[in-house]
Amino acid sequence: MIYLDHNATSPVREEVVEQIIPYFREFSGNPSSVHNPGRAAQKGLDDARRKVAGLVDVHASQVIFTSGGTEANNLALMGVASKFDFKGRIITSTIEHPSVLQMCDLLESRGMQIVKIGVDEQGVVDLDSLEAAITPDTCLISIMHANNETGVVQPVADIANICRHRDVLFHSDTVQSVAKLPVTLANIGADMISLSAHKFGGPKGVGALIINNRLKFPGILLGGSQERGRRAGTENLPGIVGFGAAADLLIDGQKDYADFLFGLRNQLEEKLSNLVPELVIFGNNSERLANTTAVGIAGLDGETLVMHMDMAGFAISAGSACGSGRTKASHVLTAMGYDGAIGQSAVRISLGWDTKAADIDKFVMVFSRTVKQLQQMSAPLTMAV
Numbered sequence: 001m002i003y004l005d006h007n008a009t010s011p012v013r014e015e016v017v018e019q020i021i022p023y024f025r026e027f028s029g030n031p032s033s034v035h036n037p038g039r040a041a042q043k044g045l046d047d048a049r050r051k052v053a054g055l056v057d058v059h060a061s062q063v064i065f066t067s068g069g070t071e072a073n074n075l076a077l078m079g080v081a082s083k084f085d086f087k088g089r090i091i092t093s094t095i096e097h098p099s100v101l102q103m104c105d106l107l108e109s110r111g112m113q114i115v116k117i118g119v120d121e122q123g124v125v126d127l128d129s130l131e132a133a134i135t136p137d138t139c140l141i142s143i144m145h146a147n148n149e150t151g152v153v154q155p156v157a158d159i160a161n162i163c164r165h166r167d168v169l170f171h172s173d174t175v176q177s178v179a180k181l182p183v184t185l186a187n188i189g190a191d192m193i194s195l196s197a198h199k200f201g202g203p204k205g206v207g208a209l210i211i212n213n214r215l216k217f218p219g220i221l222l223g224g225s226q227e228r229g230r231r232a233g234t235e236n237l238p239g240i241v242g243f244g245a246a247a248d249l250l251i252d253g254q255k256d257y258a259d260f261l262f263g264l265r266n267q268l269e270e271k272l273s274n275l276v277p278e279l280v281i282f283g284n285n286s287e288r289l290a291n292t293t294a295v296g297i298a299g300l301d302g303e304t305l306v307m308h309m310d311m312a313g314f315a316i317s318a319g320s321a322c323g324s325g326r327t328k329a330s331h332v333l334t335a336m337g338y339d340g341a342i343g344q345s346a347v348r349i350s351l352g353w354d355t356k357a358a359d360i361d362k363f364v365m366v367f368s369r370t371v372k373q374l375q376q377m378s379a380p381l382t383m384a385v
């Protein structure tokens with residue numbers, strides 16, 4: 001199987017596995033215990049925290065470990081909302097991950113005003129609408145750095161500037177951009193950013209909210225003093241150690257990794273466009289992550305294409321979802337105006353650390369052949385007379 005679905009999750013890197021295993025065997029204490037095994041566990045936790053902090057260039061005290069990107073996003077939004085007594089306005093975008101959008105729905109049901117800013121056909125948030133939506137009672141703007149479906153990068157530096165001038169807190173979901181772009185809290189210019197280890201070779205079920213230490217708000221998990229009282233519960237130590245190890249692998253190699261991905265993606269897109277001329281690359285004219293290509297071919301069904309590619313030995317994912325027996329374009333493509341046939345045909349190819357140039361060549365060949373077969377199958381039959 002050739003795995004080209006790194007935006008869903010990236011396989012855990014071997015160096016990371018090796019560092020995790022001792023935390024199941026030798027270092028199995030609880031970091032909160034004062035005895036020797038507890039202190040050894042605490043050391044593992046501290047080391048991992050320093051590595052994650054190093055990746056995004058913050059002090060270790062600014063890292064709140066969570067169960068992943070979803071919890072980090074939930075914590076950022078719920079934390080700020082409770083700080084403001086569930087009053088005021090939160091501005092977000094129509095293309096956010098459901099962990100932001102559904103939390104916004106919950107906060108709206110508790111009385112907050114939620115404004116979702118749209119995007120243009122290239123998938124970029126409209127800055128004029130964003131600025132115009134800010135009211136004196138706006139407490140938070142949450143806009144993702146890079147979109148998980150299209151890879152389109154948002155103008156976070158401009159958004160950070162607007163937030164600074166208007167005295168509004170800024171949260172950015174950087175789950176997909178870490179490792180592919182130089183993400184630090186300062187580069188993004190945000191008060192909070194969300195991370196998830198399994199998107200860049202770490203284990204699943206662990207992530208972090210990185211936070212400006214001046215910002216104080218209540219946690220969403222209560223019942224212990226872990227994470228300086230900001231996230232209660234015994235830490236997922238093996239996961240956190242793996243997160244630290246994956247972060248450490250990136251610290252020196254981030255630029256090379258992005259260049260490597262960029263080369264592969266150019267190879268993929270050039271060859272695909274030549275072999276499938278009717279192919280549309282979503283967000284093609286905007287800045288995109290170096291590893292992500294989302295494409296559509298009007299008339300095909302994205303889920304069917306994914307299934308055929310799976311049978312042929314390639315893992316990619318659909319940018320559409322089947323609901324009530326009918327394939328629908330995703331909320332992201334719908335927001336970009338692709339809610340018709342082209343949106344229903346969307347598939348995402350996302351590359352990562354284990355992708356090879358030869359995999360791309362094999363993929364392109366099989367993909368173009370499969371597209372032709374499906375097009376023939378769906379072409380109207382001409383009746384012989």
Ligand code: PLP
Nearest residue numbers: 068069070097148173175176196
């Ligand atoms: N945010 C974005 C942009 C994502 O792509 C994902 C995962 O798909 C998440 C948040 C959620 O992260 P996790 O799977 O760690 O909960």
